Structures are given as structure tokens and as C-alpha cells.
Amino acid sequence: MFVKICGITNEDDALLAVAMGADAVGFIFAPSQRQIAPQKVYDITRRLPPEILTVGVFRNEVPSRVIEIADRAGVKAVQLHGRETPEQTKQVAARFRWVIKAFAAGDDELPVADQYGTDMILMDAPDPGSGKVFDWNLAGDAPSQMKLILAGGLTPDNVAGAIKEVEPWGVDVATGVEKEPGRKDPIALMRFIENAKEAAPEQYLGEDEGPYNWDFE
Known part of the structure; x- marks a missing residue:
């Protein structure tokens, strides 16, 4: 079960998420209470193990700007969380091996998400970040x-039920493990990751339980 902890704003929370077993950490470059500067992200990402997928989150930004900021920040992956077109998504995917295209629940584009040039998609609440x-x-x-990543309203208490109902490839959380905007709650973080991993659907369990090498390919 792929677990991404998003809205990271400081090195302590990033290292804590990694220590607790997160597979990915997300940094928000779009306007948000959790927005973070690329240079600060670079200072954090260079301290993280190579098996951790570092993700820069953008919303309605032009592809050239996405690529420029993501390169400066040193992230391995990009998440496009706005109304980016298939063509814009493919431009970014031509530069980054790992691209997550986000869709709001009920979005008319979700059924044709396979036309966006990436195999990782995220389904969020209609009001992202709420x-x-x-x-x-x-x-x-x-x-x-x-590869469907479920987000939106997940908490340590409901993540197992959500996984059982949806059987996603992964889950993503930001507000559900915070003590205040931009600051994670260590206990909530630990419980969320533990509950998500324990609820992993059988089809995503394999013989290889070691860390995935996101630098491969």
C-alpha cells in the first residue's frame, strides 16, 4: 500500500513521515496554507533516503514553470492538482518519470484519465484541501x-474503511494528520500509516516487501 504524506512544510515532519513508513512526501508549491519555497524543499529532499518518492504539488501552472520549480526543488515526481489538460500533463510527464494527475470526485475527466499520459492518478474531494x-x-x-491514489478527508480512523471499500493502489493525507496547518501530529501520523499498511488489499501485497527504488528507470 502506497502511502503519501502531503503538505510537508519542514524537515522534522518529512523525516518523521519517513521513519513511520511513508512511501512518499508531498510539498505544495500552489497557493496554500502549506505552501513551501523550492529552496527549502531542496534542503529537505537532499536529506531523505533514495527510496522515498518526493512529490511537488502544483495547481493550474504552465508546464515550463512546473518543470523549472520541480527541478530547483529536487523532487522526483510532480502532482498536477488543477485543470491541466492531457497535453500539459504529457509535457510534464516527458520530463518526470513519475507524474500524478489529480481529479476531483465526480469530475467528468476521471473516466478518461488514461488519456493524460501517466499511470498514477489521485481522486480528491470536490473541494481539495478541505x-x-x-x-x-x-x-x-x-x-x-x-494506479489510483485516494485522498480527501482521510484520517487514522477512517483510512482502513476507505481502503476496504475502494481498494486503491495508494492513499494520500495532509489535514487528517495535522495538529495545525503545516504541522503534523506524530501520533496521528503513526496511526494513519500503520492503519493504511495493515488494510492493504491483497492484490497490492507481494513477495518483495522492501522499499521501492524510485530512481530506477
């Missing part, structure tokens, strides 16, 4: 062959 739960059944609109 921390509100939505109808998880809407995940059924996503193309079945894609």
Missing part, C-alpha cells in the same frame, strides 16, 4: 488499469 469526506464510490469512475 479535509472533508466524500462518496468514495465515485472512485469506480476511474479507469481500472491505473
Whole structure:
């Protein structure tokens, strides 16, 4: 079960998420309470183990700017969390091996997400960043062959139920493990990752339980 902890704003939280077993950490470059500067992200990412996927999160930014900021920040992956077109997404995917295209629940584009040139997609609440739960059944609109990451309103208490219902490839959380905007709660973080990993669907369990090498390829 792929677990991404998003909205990281400081090195302590990044290292804590890694120590607790997170597979990825996300840094928000779009306007947000959790927005962080590229240079600060670079200072954090160079301290993280290579098996951790570092993700820069953008919203409605032009591809050239996405690529420039992500390169400066030293992240391995990019998450496009706005109304980016398939063409814009493919431009970014031509530069970054790992691209996550986010869609709001109920988005008309979700059923054709396989036209965006990436195999990793994220389904979020209609109001991203709100921390509100939505109808998880809407995940059924996503193309079945894609790696679906579920986000929006997840907490340590409901993540196992969400995984059981949706059977996603991964989960993503920001507000659900915070003690205040931009600051993680260590206990909530630990419980979320533990509960998510324990609830992993059988199809995502394999013989190789070691860390994935995101630098491969």
C-alpha cells in the first residue's frame, strides 16, 4: 500500500513521515496554507533516503514553470492538482518519470484519465484541501488499469474503511494528520500509516516487501 504524506512544510515532519513508513512526501508549491519555497524543499529532499518518492504539488501552472520549480526543488515526481489538460500533463510527464494527475470526485475527466499520459492518478474531494469526506464510490469512475491514489478527508480512523471499500493502489493525507496547518501530529501520523499498511488489499501485497527504488528507470 502506497502511502503519501502531503503538505510537508519542514524537515522534522518529512523525516518523521519517513521513519513511520511513508512511501512518499508531498510539498505544495500552489497557493496554500502549506505552501513551501523550492529552496527549502531542496534542503529537505537532499536529506531523505533514495527510496522515498518526493512529490511537488502544483495547481493550474504552465508546464515550463512546473518543470523549472520541480527541478530547483529536487523532487522526483510532480502532482498536477488543477485543470491541466492531457497535453500539459504529457509535457510534464516527458520530463518526470513519475507524474500524478489529480481529479476531483465526480469530475467528468476521471473516466478518461488514461488519456493524460501517466499511470498514477489521485481522486480528491470536490473541494481539495478541505479535509472533508466524500462518496468514495465515485472512485469506480476511474479507469481500472491505473494506479489510483485516494485522498480527501482521510484520517487514522477512517483510512482502513476507505481502503476496504475502494481498494486503491495508494492513499494520500495532509489535514487528517495535522495538529495545525503545516504541522503534523506524530501520533496521528503513526496511526494513519500503520492503519493504511495493515488494510492493504491483497492484490497490492507481494513477495518483495522492501522499499521501492524510485530512481530506477
